[in-house]
Amino acid sequence: MGMGRKTEGFSLIETVVAMSLLAVIVTALLAAASGSRNQLRILQQMEQLSDQGAEMAQEGMGEPTGRELRIRFREEGEESGTEQEPESRENWPEEVLQEYEVRAEKENRAFVVWYYQ
Secondary structure (H helix, E strand, O other): OOOOOOOOOOOHHHHHHHHHHHHHHHHHHHHHHHHHHHHHHHHHHHHHHHHHHHHHHHOOOOEEEEEEEEEEOOOOOOOOOOOOOHHHHHOOOEEEEEEEEEEEEEOOEEEEEEEEO
8 A cells, every 4th residue: 555655755764864964064063163263262372472472572571591692794705605714714703692581471371482682
C-alpha cells in the first residue's frame, strides 16, 4: 500500500541531520568570530602600549640598560667599499649613545621600547 505512494517534503531523519549540520557550522563560525574578536582586542592593547612607550621615550623616561651604541663616521672623500687599515678606522670621529629601556604594561601585557640618547 505505502510503497507506490510518493510523499512531498523531507523525512524526520533528513530534517534532523540538516539541523545538526547547521548547528555545527554555526558553532564553528561563532568560535572563529570570538577568536578574531579576542585577537583584535589584543592587537588594540598592543598598539596602545606601543604609543604609550613611544611617548615615554620622547619624554626621556626610562631606565639605562648599561649598553651603548658606538657610531663611527667615515671621513669625507673616503670610499665606502675600500678596505681600511684598522689604525685609520680608530681615528674616525665617533659618537657613543647610551641605551634606555621604557616599559609600558597593561593587563598582563608589556611593550618594551629601547632608545638611544
